[in-house]
Amino acid sequence: MRNLAIFLFSLLPAVAMADTLRMAVTTSFHNSGLSDILLPAVEEDTGITVQLLVVGTGQALRLGRAGDVDAVLVHARAAEEAFVGTGHATHRREIMYNDFVLIGPAEDPADIAGAESAADALRRIATSGAVFVSRGDESGTHQKELELWFAAGLAPDGFGPAYRSVGAGMGATLNTASGMNAYLLADRASWLNFGNKGDLALLYAGDPALFNQYAYLPVNPARHPHVPADLTERLENWLAGPRAKTLIDGYMLNGEPLFTHNARN
């Protein structure tokens, strides 16, 4: 029994909480592999160990509201501005962008490859009656999708069984779509990194409406006194700074750049 206690004790991680910051980020940021490049550099330059919670934008903001994370890096402008407006974050700092893409079966039964705009592509999917898989989890991608349906003058509530809301993360949604050979909206980074593409292919991209801006929001220390404001500020300055710019702009996957740094100083 005593040996067991010693064994368990020796397993306890060395708790060095000195300069640790907890940040909620979206699945797309993490799945892209960019976080694996940025976090070691953050630690090197600022001495901050960033612990990542990988969740959808909706949940990331809720974690920030409850004070369970010190900062969030998300991509849903309207929700972010509401978050700052209610005083949960002190401000919003734009860091980088990439774009959303429409994925679907390679044979493209709804012919969205020839669409004039993202809204037109969605309209074609709706009229063809093809299956569309939705995140359905209030993530940034889900909010963008709803915005696009609205722009197309359609309400997904009335689509019936062809519209499948799975309430899951980007990866699980891609797996579902791959299994059903369905259409879906994804961010480019997650798509490029996804290992189970099956018959799916990237069919439509390039509409300015598919622009995907990521922003950094430090949780307001006035509401949550345990938030280390000096650390969240140091991290923000680093993310907006020159080293982050070089790393983000230079990050390639299969020869394609994924993100563009656009923080203003």
Place this chain on the structure above:
Amino acid sequence: MQAAWLILTLDAELIEITLRSLQVTVTAVVISAAIGLPLGAWLAVNRFAFRRHVIAVLNALMGLPPVVVGLIVYVMLSRSGPFGVFGLLFTPTAMIIAQIIIVTPLIASIAHQVIRDLWSEYHDLLISLNTTKTQRIKTLLWDGRRALLTACLAGFGRGIGEVGAIMIVGGNIDNVTRVLTTAIALETGKGNFALALGLGFVLIGLAIAVNVLIHNLSRTERSSQW
């Protein structure tokens, strides 16, 4: 292939995740056994009002849905919850707390059934020796130790393969709260089925190894003792 390579080269990260899985579940099972075994024995030797109802509830709690336990622990430990000041959410401690809640009813319930059978056998002897209640419970726990060990192993099995609760309260943070089951969920999400499957085999291997180790240590199934 990739998974086999990780195992063969004893990949540092894989070992860390595996050890954390063990740390969380073994700690939870040890604490659960410390609560559940005496509780089960106490329920077996005592007669009180609503005893049957308490036992029925305990049996029902064996099927406690981990995701609900995770949610409750999450709400309690969140910064905006009653125990928020301790800052325990998204730490291994939170994962251990959730697993204790999941595993304790299982151990207590099996312990109760084992001790009840043993008690009917020992009843007259222990009463005639004029033993105290504590002595009776100690005797029954000691003499039923092999079956009780199985109860603990069942608890270990439920804990080590559990993902619903620890994903919610641990958050699957790399290097802090990532364990085998949450890593499998993550790799599945990325579509890396081969790696996810490989991790799954590591998990199954771990469960088998722990069971074999415990059985060898407790010398069950040995010549004169089975």
